[in-house]
Amino acid sequence: xxxxxxxxxxxxxxxxxxxxxxxxxxxxxxxxxxxxxxxxxxxxxxxxxxxxxxxxxxxxxxxxxxxxxxxxxxxxxxxxxxxxxxxxxxxxxxxxxxxxxxxxxxxxxxxxxxxxxxxxxxxxxxxxxxxxxxxxxxxxxxxxxxxxxxxxxxxxxxxxxxxxxxxxxxxxxxxxxxxxxxxxxxxxxxxxxxxxxxxxxxxxxxxxxxxxxxxxxxxxxxxxxxxxxxxxxxxxxxxxxxxxxxxxxxxxxxxxxxxxxxxxxxxxxxxxxxxxxxxxxxxxxxxxxxxxxxxxxxxxxxxxxxxxxxxxxxxxxxxx
Amino acid sequence: xxxxxxxxxxxxxxxxxxxxxxxxxxxxxxxxxxxxxxxxxxxxxxxxxxxxxxxxxxxxxxxxxxxxxxxxxxxxxxxxxxxxxxxxxxxxxxxxxxxxxxxxxxxxxxxxxxxxxxxxxxxxxxxxxxxxxxxxxxxxxxxxxxxxxxxxxxxxxxxxxxxxxxxxxxxxxxxxxxxxxxxxxxxxxxxxxxxxxxxxxxxxxxxxxxxxxxxxxxxxxxxxxxxxxxxxxxxxxxxxxxxxxxxxxxxxxxxxxxxxxxxxxxxxxxxxxxxxxxxxxxxxxxxxxxxxxxxxxxxxxxxxxxxxxxxxxxxxxxxx
Amino acid sequence: xxxxxxxxxxxxxxxxxxxxxxxxxxxxxxxxxxxxxxxxxxxxxxxxxxxxxxxxxxxxxxxxxxxxxxxxxxxxxxxxxxxxxxxxxxxxxxxxxxxxxxxxxxxxxxxxxxxxxxxxxxxxxxxxxxxxxxxxxxxxxxxxxxxxxxxxxxxxxxxxxxxxxxxxxxxxxxxxxxxxxxxxxxxxxxxxxxxxxxxxxxxxxxxxxxxxxxxxxxxxxxxxxxxxxxxxxxxxxxxxxxxxxxxxxxxxxxxxxxxxxxxxxxxxxxxxxxxxxxxxxxxxxxxxxxxxxxxxxxxxxxxxxxxxxxxxxxxxxxxx
Numbered sequence: 001x002x003x004x005x006x007x008x009x010x011x012x013x014x015x016x017x018x019x020x021x022x023x024x025x026x027x028x029x030x031x032x033x034x035x036x037x038x039x040x041x042x043x044x045x046x047x048x049x050x051x052x053x054x055x056x057x058x059x060x061x062x063x064x065x066x067x068x069x070x071x072x073x074x075x076x077x078x079x080x081x082x083x084x085x086x087x088x089x090x091x092x093x094x095x096x097x098x099x100x101x102x103x104x105x106x107x108x109x110x111x112x113x114x115x116x117x118x119x120x121x122x123x124x125x126x127x128x129x130x131x132x133x134x135x136x137x138x139x140x141x142x143x144x145x146x147x148x149x150x151x152x153x154x155x156x157x158x159x160x161x162x163x164x165x166x167x168x169x170x171x172x173x174x175x176x177x178x179x180x181x182x183x184x185x186x187x188x189x190x191x192x193x194x195x196x197x198x199x200x201x202x203x204x205x206x207x208x209x210x211x212x213x214x215x216x217x218x219x220x221x222x223x224x225x226x227x228x229x230x231x232x233x234x235x236x237x238x239x240x241x242x243x244x245x246x247x248x249x250x251x252x253x254x255x256x257x258x259x260x261x262x263x264x265x266x267x268x269x270x271x272x273x274x275x276x277x278x279x280x281x282x283x284x285x286x287x288x289x290x291x292x293x294x295x296x297x298x299x300x301x302x303x304x305x306x307x308x309x310x311x312x313x314x315x316x317x318x319x320x
Numbered sequence: 321x322x323x324x325x326x327x328x329x330x331x332x333x334x335x336x337x338x339x340x341x342x343x344x345x346x347x348x349x350x351x352x353x354x355x356x357x358x359x360x361x362x363x364x365x366x367x368x369x370x371x372x373x374x375x376x377x378x379x380x381x382x383x384x385x386x387x388x389x390x391x392x393x394x395x396x397x398x399x400x401x402x403x404x405x406x407x408x409x410x411x412x413x414x415x416x417x418x419x420x421x422x423x424x425x426x427x428x429x430x431x432x433x434x435x436x437x438x439x440x441x442x443x444x445x446x447x448x449x450x451x452x453x454x455x456x457x458x459x460x461x462x463x464x465x466x467x468x469x470x471x472x473x474x475x476x477x478x479x480x481x482x483x484x485x486x487x488x489x490x491x492x493x494x495x496x497x498x499x500x501x502x503x504x505x506x507x508x509x510x511x512x513x514x515x516x517x518x519x520x521x522x523x524x525x526x527x528x529x530x531x532x533x534x535x536x537x538x539x540x541x542x543x544x545x546x547x548x549x550x551x552x553x554x555x556x557x558x559x560x561x562x563x564x565x566x567x568x569x570x571x572x573x574x575x576x577x578x579x580x581x582x583x584x585x586x587x588x589x590x591x592x593x594x595x596x597x598x599x600x601x602x603x604x605x606x607x608x609x610x611x612x613x614x615x616x617x618x619x620x621x622x623x624x625x626x627x628x629x630x631x632x633x634x635x636x637x638x639x640x
Numbered sequence: 641x642x643x644x645x646x647x648x649x650x651x652x653x654x655x656x657x658x659x660x661x662x663x664x665x666x667x668x669x670x671x672x673x674x675x676x677x678x679x680x681x682x683x684x685x686x687x688x689x690x691x692x693x694x695x696x697x698x699x700x701x702x703x704x705x706x707x708x709x710x711x712x713x714x715x716x717x718x719x720x721x722x723x724x725x726x727x728x729x730x731x732x733x734x735x736x737x738x739x740x741x742x743x744x745x746x747x748x749x750x751x752x753x754x755x756x757x758x759x760x761x762x763x764x765x766x767x768x769x770x771x772x773x774x775x776x777x778x779x780x781x782x783x784x785x786x787x788x789x790x791x792x793x794x795x796x797x798x799x800x801x802x803x804x805x806x807x808x809x810x811x812x813x814x815x816x817x818x819x820x821x822x823x824x825x826x827x828x829x830x831x832x833x834x835x836x837x838x839x840x841x842x843x844x845x846x847x848x849x850x851x852x853x854x855x856x857x858x859x860x861x862x863x864x865x866x867x868x869x870x871x872x873x874x875x876x877x878x879x880x881x882x883x884x885x886x887x888x889x890x891x892x893x894x895x896x897x898x899x900x901x902x903x904x905x906x907x908x909x910x911x912x913x914x915x916x917x918x919x920x921x922x923x924x925x926x927x928x929x930x931x932x933x934x935x936x937x938x939x940x941x942x943x944x945x946x947x948x949x950x951x952x953x954x955x956x957x958x959x960x
Contacts, residue, residue: 043751047695049723055367057395068746071725075697075750078723083369083398085391098598106388106597109621110395111363277746278738301749375687377715403689403718405711418918426708426917429941430715431683 007126014318017129017138018311020147021188029192033157035310036303042079043305052313053082056113060086062141063119068278069141072301073116076308082114100124101131108133114316115139122146134320139311145181150311151276152185154304156193158296159231161303162272166190170197172219172226172267174257175235175284176206182276183235187214201225202257205247222257229267234259234275237284250283260286264294272296327446334638337449337458338631340467341508349512353477355630356623362399363625372633373402376433380406382461383439388598389461392621393436396628402434420444421451428453434636435459442466454640459631465501470631471596472505474624476513478616479551481623482592486510490517492539492546492587494577495555495604496526502596503555507534521545522577525567542577549587553594554579557604570603580606584614592616647766654958657769657778658951660787661828669832673797675950676943682719683945692953693722696753700726702781703759708918709781712941713756716948722754740764741771748773754956755779762786774960779951785821790951791916792825794944796833798936799871801943802912806830810837812859812866812907814897815875815924816846822916823875827854841865842897845887862897869907873914874899877924890923900926904934912936 008017008024015028042050058077060070070086077084089103107115114137117125122144129138142148163169171190177183177200190198191214199217200207211218219225226232237253247253259273273285273294281287290297328337328344335348362370378397380390390406397404409423427435434457437445442464449458462468483489491510497503497520510518511534519537520527531538539545546552557573567573579593593605593614601607610617648657648664655668682690698717700710710726717724729743747755754777757765762784769778782788803809811830817823817840830838831854839857840847851858859865866872877893887893899913913925913934921927930937 045695048697048751049695055365055369055399057368057398067727067729071727071747072750074725075723078697078725079695083395085394085398087387087391089387099601102598102601105618106621107391109618110392110625111368111622278742281739281742298745298749301746302751305750375685375689375719377688377718403715405714405718407707407711409707419921422918422921425938426941427711429938430712430945431688431942 007129010318010320012318015311015315016318016320017125018149018315019125019129019138019140021149021152021185021192022147024192026192026194029153029156029189032153032307032310032314033160035314036153036157036306039079039306039309040303042309043302048079049081050079051081053077053080053113053316056082056316057111058082058084058114058116058312059107059112060084061089061107061115061117062087063089063117063124064142066118066142069118070116072304073139073141073308076305076312077114077116079305080309080313082312100127104128104132108136112136114312116141118142120144137315139315142181145179146184148181148185148276150304150308151182152189153311154300154307155182155186155233155274155276156189157303157307158274158300159272161299162296163230166193166195169195169230170199170228170268171195171231171233172199172201172229173233173235174201174222174225174259176237177202177211177235178206178208179238180235183233186233187211187216191215199225199229203247222263223266226259226263227266229271232259232264232267232271232273234273234279234285236276236278237280239280250280254283254286258282258284258286259289261288261292264289274300277301327449330638330640332638335631335635336638336640337445338469338635339445339449339458339460341469341472341505341512342467344512346512346514349473349476349509352473352627352630352634353480355634356473356477356626359399359626359629359633360623362629363622368399369401370399371401373397373400373433373636376402376636377431378402378404378434378436378632379427379432380404381409381427381435381437382407383409383437383444384462386438386462389438390436392624393459393461393628396625396632397434397436399625400629400633402632420447424448424452428456432456434632436461438462440464457635459635462501465499466504468501468505470624470628471502472509473631474620474627475502475506475553475594475596476509477623477627478594478620479592481619482616483550486513486515489515489550490519490548490588491515491551491553492519492521492549493553493555494521494542494545494579496557497522497531497555498526498528499558500555503553506553507531507536511535519545519549523567542583543586546579546583547586549591551592551594552579552584552587554599554605556596556598557600559600570600574603574606578602578604578606579609581608581612584609594620597621647769650958650960652958655955656958656960657765658789658955659765659769659778659780661789661792661825661832662787664832666832666834669793669796669829672793672947672950672954673800675954676793676797676946679719679946679949680943682949683942688719689721690719691721693717693720693753693956696722696956697751698722698724698754698756698952699747699752700724701729701747701755701757702727703729703757703764704782706758706782709758710756712944713779713781713948716945716952717754717756719945720949720953722952740767744768744772748776752776754952756781758782760784777955779955782821785819786824788821788825788916790944790948791822792829793951794940794947795822795826795873795914795916796829797943797947798914798940799912801939802936803870806833806835809835809870810839810868810908811835811871811873812839812841812869813873813875814841814862814865814899816877817842817851817875818846818848819878820875823873826873827851827856831855839865839869843887862903863906866899866903867906869911871912871914872899872904872907874919874925876916876918877920879920890920894923894926898922898924898926899929901928901932904929914940917941
């Protein structure tokens with residue numbers, strides 16, 4: 001009997017691509033977080049390299065530009081001793097009218113071992129994973145509004161680092177949730193890891209009502225939304241939303257949904273404040289909070305390198 | 321007695337630059353193909369690196385943008401353990417009014433070991449090879465309409481891989497031959513390797529009549545041109561030609577010179593179909609042919625990495 | 641008792657950042673030049689790598705574009721076996737409105753070990769050095785009109801290589817001194833190393849009078865300025881100055897201040913001619929001089945790699 005193949009796992013249940021947190025069992029998530037822990041010490045060492053991906057070719061395929069995210073993957077891959085090739089896709093074959101799948105087939109024929117893909121269209125990394133050669137592994141570095149699984153995983157690493165146990169937590173995600181692949185990945189991860197109280201906080205135009213079906217509490221009142229929260233995840237407000245009809249102004253948004261010390265006082269006394277970066281000071285978060293004692297925004301960045309090293313080394317070690 | 325120096329060979333007849341296939345003896349071509357064979361197995365290994373160029377600095381100097389070709393050289397150099405520096409020439413000194421030779425003199429003074437050069441002007445790599453320091457090696461990665469020798473060599477590798485022996489073959493090159501440095505390099509290589517029947521197939525505007533002087537049969541009828549061919553090399557039709565007076569339309573071109581299953585049936589039953597990529601599906605080649613059983617387009621890409629590793633390692637090992 | 645921290649030296653007087661030559665003791669400069677000497681032989685070796693920075697992550701942060709200077713640092717870092725990450729800052733977070741210090745904090749959190757910074761604003765590398773994590777080292781690769789210390793050091797290396805002793809020299813710096821961070825760094829270095837006769841030569845609009853307070857002789861007459869000089873440092877005339885009111889025309893400038901064989905005859909018979917590059921032939925320097933026997937412009941480039949290797953390896957070995 002033939003079963004339909006899982007898009008991310010092989011027949012032994014091992015991770016071969018990382019496309020989305022949705023659909024991954026808790027054990028797989030926990031294995032990634034545990035592995036990331038071992039890499040954190042690598043990053044503190046005098047010589048920060050391990051030879052796990054030596055001789056492997058990792059291609060950064062950024063169809064949508066993001067220097068920051070590309071850099072984190074480049075560092076992670078180089079610390080694993082991989083050869084990294086950055087492709088500026090906009091300039092390359094894409095502009096010569098070559099199809100996505102022809103580009104992928106060509107790069108696979110060059111004996112690529114891994115594609116790190118960012119794309120403005122949701123689902124593009126799935127398409128690539130379905131069509132690439134069996135020895136090639138795909139990591140989704142953000143696709144449309146759909147998923148940003150390594151960001152979700154580094155957020156989970158951060159929460160576990162500071163809070164130890166997921167089973168008693170209240171986590172508030174605040175801001176532009178409807179456009180956020182980070183929010184979506186976080187919600188799937190928090191749910192899988194057993195967080196009992198997840199809240200989506202923001203104006204009606206930016207928080208989709210159907211989140212309730214995912215077991216998320218929707219709050220349009222910021223103070224209610226972060227009350228007694230253990231973890232507050234602030235989302236970046238994209239500048240381009242500001243000019244549209246969806247929002248009054250950055251100043252108005254900050255007044256209502258910006259995280260200030262004042263509002264933060266409503267959360268648990270030991271609450272942590274997270275943000276995927278880059279932050280807009282004075283738009284979604286006050287400088288005093290971003291730089292304050294509750295902020296774990298910079299540890300998130302540090303953990304992000306270790307989590308990406310973990311993901312790459314795990315999938316490279318599993319066969320399709 | 322002083323003899324005029326060969327532009328590509330040292331006094332022992334060894335390759336020190338790869339500028340063009342024209343003028344290279346058969347033994348040199350065969351040595352490159354044989355060496356490429358040994359590197360193919362490197363690319364299949366778990367760890368794909370060999371230390372042949374360790375500590376060498378390879379500069380990719382792409383005065384004309386080509387992400388795909390640059391990537392193949394970058395991969396090849398990294399698998400040989402070289403340090404690779406990509407120079408975006410358009411942004412650099414060239415825009416500050418520095419001459420080509422001053423740029424080259426400066427990079428040579430940085431102890432560059434190899435320049436991989438693509439340039440829109442025919443002959444630019446020769447100029448560089450003539451003027452650079454004796455320890456520096458030059459690889460032509462495509463100059464104007466003149467030559468693209470590594471493409472020619474990977475095409476020869478592909479033909480030899482599938483057909484074993486050059487001495488009995490009929491090879492048809494189809495499409496925009498007049499603008500194609502690939503066609504020119506292929507014709508020189510096929511001639512040197514002893515292919516008895518080389519055909520140039522395309523409309524009068526795109527196939528120069530003087531090819532006959534090179535021993536090539538010129539055919540303006542596609543069916544006649546590919547009849548009983550062992551090898552069909554389809555060329556990319558540059559989009560920019562389409563808008564000019566040289567061609568009626570992409571649809572018209574496909575009807576007359578596009579390779580379809582129908583026309584392919586006229587070739588030998590075991591004919592192979594090649595293309596330098598990126599392909600224009602439905603312009604010069606039907607998707608059914610590009611993805612069909614006769615197509616060796618993706619193996620060409622794989623062989624291309626091995627051939628570039630071979631060229632780089634051979635010239636780096638020979639002294640001027 | 642707390643003393644105000646030195647911006648570049650730790651409490652043992654060791655170099656931890658290279659921000660400016662101003663304020664560095666002679667012993668530190670001499671140590672860098674001596675160390676560069678040992679790296680020159682590395683660059684001549686068959687395998688040009690030393691493992692001094694293995695596993696270290698060096699970030700090239702070029703807020704102002706300069707392919708040439710970035711390339712020299714990239715080569716130097718790779719020859720020290722570092723992982724190099726080039727950030728195209730214009731495209732990245734800067735364009736998303738992130739502040740310089742937030743960008744730096746984020747990259748530090750990725751366990752960066754060194755930032756090589758070029759910035760159009762004078763002082764930017766100081767700001768970064770003040771705010772980055774203690775384990776991070778900063779090299780100024782040119783900030784505004786302020787300083788370009790590695791260029792200053794490679795110029796000193798060049799002078800010492802050809803002239804051995806600084807204590808008897810006459811050095812003329814010629815051209816657009818007012819806009820030149822190279823001139824400023826050279827003057828500080830020459831003064832610290834004990835050169836008794838430093839001259840600034842150029843038109844009144846381009847040579848600031850307050851140089852006299854730094855012990856520099858200001859000459860508006862070129863022939864007087866280079867008379868009996870041992871060393872002539874020609875500066876690049878930026879094209880953008882030409883169109884302004886500051887200068888008549890390139891032709892006029894060349895006639896008065898361009899270095900020709902004719903004028904060069906006024907200097908010492910064994911004078912050396914230097915230039916930071918890229919040169920404008922026929923604007924500030926005649927081709928015959930640039931390519932002539934007195935020119936040491938290309939050795940400067942070679943020494944520049946060794947000097948940058950020296951700076952990076954020295955600061956990486958010292959703790960804050």
